Amino acid sequence: MASTPKPPPEDFAGAANDWDLERLYQKLAAAKKEWAPHKKSGLTPIEKLHLRGLLCGYSPAVIAKKLSIIPRGLEADLCKGLYRYVEILTGRPANTLSNWRDIIDWLDEAGYKIGPARRCQDWDGAPDASVFYGRTGELETLEQWIVRDRCRLVAIWGMGGIGKTALAARMAQQTKDKFEYIVWRSLRHAPPLNELLANLIQFLTNRQETDWPATVLGRVSRLMEYLRTHRCLVVLDDWQSVLRPGQPAGHYLDGYEEYGELLTQVGESSHQSCLLLASWEKPKEIAVLESPTLSVRSFQLEGLGEAAKEILREKGLSEQERWEELIRAYRGNPLALKIVAATIQDVFAGSVSEFLMKSLYLGDFEYLLYQHFKRLSELEKEIVGLIASRQPLSICQLREEMQLEGSAELLKALESLVRRSLIEKVKESSGTLYTVQPVVVKYVSNQSPRR
Numbered sequence: 001m002a003s004t005p006k007p008p009p010e011d012f013a014g015a016a017n018d019w020d021l022e023r024l025y026q027k028l029a030a031a032k033k034e035w036a037p038h039k040k041s042g043l044t045p046i047e048k049l050h051l052r053g054l055l056c057g058y059s060p061a062v063i064a065k066k067l068s069i070i071p072r073g074l075e076a077d078l079c080k081g082l083y084r085y086v087e088i089l090t091g092r093p094a095n096t097l098s099n100w101r102d103i104i105d106w107l108d109e110a111g112y113k114i115g116p117a118r119r120c121q122d123w124d125g126a127p128d129a130s131v132f133y134g135r136t137g138e139l140e141t142l143e144q145w146i147v148r149d150r151c152r153l154v155a156i157w158g159m160g161g162i163g164k165t166a167l168a169a170r171m172a173q174q175t176k177d178k179f180e181y182i183v184w185r186s187l188r189h190a191p192p193l194n195e196l197l198a199n200l201i202q203f204l205t206n207r208q209e210t211d212w213p214a215t216v217l218g219r220v221s222r223l224m225e226y227l228r229t230h231r232c233l234v235v236l237d238d239w240q241s242v243l244r245p246g247q248p249a250g251h252y253l254d255g256y257e258e259y260g261e262l263l264t265q266v267g268e269s270s271h272q273s274c275l276l277l278a279s280w281e282k283p284k285e286i287a288v289l290e291s292p293t294l295s296v297r298s299f300q301l302e303g304l305g306e307a308a309k310e311i312l313r314e315k316g317l318s319e320q321e322r323w324e325e326l327i328r329a330y331r332g333n334p335l336a337l338k339i340v341a342a343t344i345q346d347v348f349a350g351s352v353s354e355f356l357m358k359s360l361y362l363g364d365f366e367y368l369l370y371q372h373f374k375r376l377s378e379l380e381k382e383i384v385g386l387i388a389s390r391q392p393l394s395i396c397q398l399r400e401e402m403q404l405e406g407s408a409e410l411l412k413a414l415e416s417l418v419r420r421s422l423i424e425k426v427k428e429s430s431g432t433l434y435t436v437q438p439v440v441v442k443y444v445s446n447q448s449p450r451r
């Protein structure tokens with residue numbers, strides 16, 4: 001019986017679009033001679049094939065799958081061969097190549113990449129990050145995750161005004177030379193995913209793409225193709241705008257669920273790019289996929305701390321000895337501090353102590369808190385109200401106060417409130433206690449008479 005013809009093997013020819021392959025084959029052949037003088041000179045066709053696969057942005061596991069070979073065997077061949085040649089070619093000590101993606105970075109740095117538009121940037125709506133205080137630790141962490149660890153999906157989440165957008169913009173500015181493409185988009189007006197994808201693909205193809213898929217799924221896989229073949233940084237700000245109010249944190253608006261699938265794809269598939277998102281709430285996909293050792297990570301952004309003094313200095317406030325108190329009261333939230341600093345300047349001629357004699361003042365920050373509260377379920381509002389009036393409270397105390405039978409609903413609501421940055425946890429020897437920050441206490445008490 002005639003056997004079915006085998007499909008043509010994958011040859012990763014696309015690598016030639018972006019890489020000077022002939023020069024690389026030659027230089028790597030010379031490195032091979034240095035590494036293993038006894039071996040046949042020149043790269044073998046199999047070595048060239050594996051190199052092209054890696055340069056297309058495929059991991060060894062994906063290459064093995066595409067070539068129907070055993071992954072462990074391929075890894076062993078790479079470790080004995082190509083990885084060592086690349087180290088020699090790029091002047092690195094032997095055995096320092098720890099991640100297959102280093103191949104792309106190192107060869108790019110060494111100038112083997114070709115193509116007309118090596119660096120394209122679109123900062124639509126990104127703030128100017130030139131005036132930026134503190135956050136050294138956060139910037140280091142982000143750089144470690146995005147540049148050194150090659151994380152594919154990173155989220156910064158935290159309360160409004162805490163500085164997520166400013167930090168993301170600073171980070172993107174600081175690392176822009178490490179990426180071929182940088183694109184910044186805000187989701188503030190909740191664009192349907194199909195539109196956002198069309199927009200991103202347009203940018204990544206330098207507006208040359210005319211024949212793109214009509215379906216969201218097709219567009220996601222087209223985007224993934226670019227994320228795999230190019231090193232891109234895609235920043236999506238205001239992610240909470242596609243999340244649904246009134247539901248536990250991290251769920252999507254009706255018709256926007258595919259945003260969650262985009263996150264899963266970006267977090268789970270192999271590619272060489274990074275999606276950095278900023279949100280009031282931690283998306284549920286991030287909570288599921290993240291791990292300190294994997295390619296999906298996130299952190300909750302907290303107040304500015306000591307560096308917030310620069311904001312007060314900029315505003316010309318006096319009585320520096322009271323600044324720390326002021327910063328603590330607003331938990332170092334830069335937006336809140338900017339708002340109250342303007343009030344202190346206008347109403348108290350810059351005197352912080354006169355201002356601190358009054359009860360906590362929210363000013364325009366109250367509207368931001370109103371927007372946060374609007375997103376809560378009735379149960380979440382009740383919990384925040386209780387904690388605000390009797391804090392700190394444990395789960396047992398909350399259950400008693402609310403006269404709830406079981407803990408399941410309460411746990412779900414507490415998890416949601418933590419993911420919305422609206423409650424804080426304090427570890428005590430007796431267990432975890434929950435508190436809310438002073439601005440939230442003030443907001444709740446401002447609302448009470450009207451209820």
Ligand SMILES: Nc1ncnc2c1ncn2[C@@H]1O[C@H](COP(=O)(O)OP(=O)(O)OP(=O)(O)O)[C@@H](O)[C@H]1O
Nearest residue numbers: 131132133159160161162163164165166167334335
């Ligand atoms: N590190 C910083 N140094 C100086 N100014 C800062 C810093 N971080 C934030 N700011 C300023 O504080 C204000 C609020 O910051 P930002 O817009 O980044 O907050 P956000 O967390 O993105 O808020 P939202 O969630 O409402 O979008 C802005 O005016 C910003 O310029």
Ligand SMILES: [Mg+2]
Nearest residue numbers: 164165237238
């Ligand atoms: Mg923002």
